[in-house]
Amino acid sequence: MSRAEEHARAIRETLRRDTRGRPASLVLNAPKIVELCDVWLSFETPVLRGVDLWAREGETLLVVGESGTGKSTLLKLILRLLTPDRGTVRVFGMEMPRLSFEQVLAVRRRIGMVFQYAALFDSLTVYENVAYPLRENTKLLEPDIRHIVRERLRFVDMNPDVVSNLLPGELSGGMRKRVGIARAIATDPELILYDEPTAGLDPLAVNTITRLIRKLQVELGVTSIVVTHDLRAGFRIASRVAMLRNGRILFDGSPEDMVAASDPYIEAFLRAS
Amino acid sequence: MTRAVMAIDERLRTVALGAQDYATLALRATRGIVTRPFYWRDTFEQMDRIGVGSLPIVLLTGIFTGMVLALQSSVELVRFGANIYLGNLVAASMVRELGPVLGALAVAGRAGSGIAAELGAMRVTEQIDAMETMGTDPIRKLVTPRLVAGLVMLPMLTIVMDVIGILGGLLVSVMRVQLGADVYLRGVWSAFAVSGITFGIVPRDFVSGLLKPIVFGGIITLTGSYYGLRAGGGTEGVGRATTRAVVASSMAIFASDYFITQLLLVLLPPPR
Numbered sequence: 001m002s003r004a005e006e007h008a009r010a011i012r013e014t015l016r017r018d019t020r021g022r023p024a025s026l027v028l029n030a031p032k033i034v035e036l037c038d039v040w041l042s043f044e045t046p047v048l049r050g051v052d053l054w055a056r057e058g059e060t061l062l063v064v065g066e067s068g069t070g071k072s073t074l075l076k077l078i079l080r081l082l083t084p085d086r087g088t089v090r091v092f093g094m095e096m097p098r099l100s101f102e103q104v105l106a107v108r109r110r111i112g113m114v115f116q117y118a119a120l121f122d123s124l125t126v127y128e129n130v131a132y133p134l135r136e137n138t139k140l141l142e143p144d145i146r147h148i149v150r151e152r153l154r155f156v157d158m159n160p161d162v163v164s165n166l167l168p169g170e171l172s173g174g175m176r177k178r179v180g181i182a183r184a185i186a187t188d189p190e191l192i193l194y195d196e197p198t199a200g201l202d203p204l205a206v207n208t209i210t211r212l213i214r215k216l217q218v219e220l221g222v223t224s225i226v227v228t229h230d231l232r233a234g235f236r237i238a239s240r241v242a243m244l245r246n247g248r249i250l251f252d253g254s255p256e257d258m259v260a261a262s263d264p265y266i267e268a269f270l271r272a273s
Numbered sequence: 274m275t276r277a278v279m280a281i282d283e284r285l286r287t288v289a290l291g292a293q294d295y296a297t298l299a300l301r302a303t304r305g306i307v308t309r310p311f312y313w314r315d316t317f318e319q320m321d322r323i324g325v326g327s328l329p330i331v332l333l334t335g336i337f338t339g340m341v342l343a344l345q346s347s348v349e350l351v352r353f354g355a356n357i358y359l360g361n362l363v364a365a366s367m368v369r370e371l372g373p374v375l376g377a378l379a380v381a382g383r384a385g386s387g388i389a390a391e392l393g394a395m396r397v398t399e400q401i402d403a404m405e406t407m408g409t410d411p412i413r414k415l416v417t418p419r420l421v422a423g424l425v426m427l428p429m430l431t432i433v434m435d436v437i438g439i440l441g442g443l444l445v446s447v448m449r450v451q452l453g454a455d456v457y458l459r460g461v462w463s464a465f466a467v468s469g470i471t472f473g474i475v476p477r478d479f480v481s482g483l484l485k486p487i488v489f490g491g492i493i494t495l496t497g498s499y500y501g502l503r504a505g506g507g508t509e510g511v512g513r514a515t516t517r518a519v520v521a522s523s524m525a526i527f528a529s530d531y532f533i534t535q536l537l538l539v540l541l542p543p544p545r
Contacts, residue, residue, distance in 0.1 A: 109408035119403035
């Protein structure tokens with residue numbers, strides 16, 4: 001058996017194994033929570049050239065592609081950390097570029113974001129990091145905040161009694177990511193964005209993170225957009241895959257369709273994963 | 274030729290855009306002072322860092338400035354038999370110029386660079402993006418508390434610097450110039466009296482000496498924040514932002530010092 005065939009078999013095996021327990025793969029009638037229509041964006045060179053992409057309520061959209069193809073840029077557009085040169089970005093039915101700064105802040109409060117390197121506030125303890133969005137965006141009293149923080153830390157398989165007082169600098173990469181997820185879900189967001197959630201982690205930590213993302217899908221039914229180039233981990237959690245190439249969407253469909261696709265670039269990408 | 278013109282045009286455009294960004298930052302940070310939400314805890318923390326934290330360097334700068342000023346001046350004054358005016362000279366120089374300017378430069382070197390480094394590190398590690406995604410306005414949360422701390426603490430540090438500088442001058446006056454403490458202190462008081470009284474009670478020098486540090490406090494904290502928030506390119510970018518913040522705020526302190534002095538001479542003319 002050739003090396004390419006071995007890879008394809010391994011991916012199919014992953015899909016077969018992980019389809020069990022995955023929520024209904026395409027939530028066809030659910031409303032679109034995120035919608036990008038004909039989005040163009042350039043810095044010094046064009047990054048996005050007419051991207052059309054959406055995510056329906058309850059689904060987990062995996063966005064894959066080579067480094068530098070604009071995957072993380074898509075997340076920044078959704079959060080309006082960037083605005084498109086052309087096209088529309090709608091989140092929860094609201095056109096992000098047209099909102100006032102205060103309205104944007106209100107939309108962002110409904111979204112959780114897990115950063116590539118967790119982006120924990122390094123002057124705050126683990127407890128304070130997870131409590132941050134609760135203190136900022138709610139009027140909860142400290143005992144309630146404490147209860148939620150402990151619950152979220154347990155959700156990401158961390159012992160609050162052990163980690164609460166640690167500073168981010170004292171945590172491993174995997175632990176930082178888990179605290180990042182706990183912080184992202186602290187306020188029960190309707191949408192979670194993941195930027196390379198498994199980058200730089202050892203295989204066991206990758207398993208832990210993918211298991212947590214699936215747990216969020218199954219137990220909380222959260223809509224997720226996951227940007228990654230780790231296809232193997234991504235296929236375990238995705239209900240739909242979109243592939244970016246040269247600033248455009250090259251493929252948009254189910255993971256199974258992607259494995260079966262005959263496009264030479266997709267085949268090469270799958271083989272290399 | 275065309276290339277040179279285009280380069281100048283590009284440079285001017287960059288400067289104009291930078292000035293616009295700086296003005297926007299200043300406006301938004303100032304708006305944060307008068308509109309909710311207020312970050313009191315962060316503000317007091319910054320007051321402690323910028324004010325109390327800068328106290329040792331301001332004390333050292335102040336005492337040595339006063340001492341060397343008295344020492345250098347005494348050499349000239351003795352030649353004309355005018356060393357009884359040593360107190361006048363030290364007090365007027367400290368309160369009008371040296372206290373506010375040297376104090377601000379010391380704070381720019383210590384706290385201004387610290388602000389740029391801290392915010393720069395937060396920018397390159399995506400902590401500021403994280404803050405924004407959690408619905409926090411980073412300017413309100415990070416810049417406004419620093420601005421308030423600068424506006425409040427710089428005048429206080431300047432008062433400390435003026436007092437300690439005048440005391441440094443007293444030390445030299447008594448121990449090196451053999452001028453009595455009473456003569457020196459009478460000179461100090463007369464310097465303030467001669468400068469005139471504003472608003473019926475405040476010596477004119479105090480107005481100028483305390484208005485300047487308020488402006489300098491704003492310049493130091495806003496410039497540090499501006500360069501910190503724009504940092505990019507990893508740790509090297511943070512280093513660059515820190516250096517630029519200190520250089521730019523030092524230049525701005527000198528330039529604004531001249532214009533404030535000129536303005537006050539027009540608005541509050543000294544007695545004839």
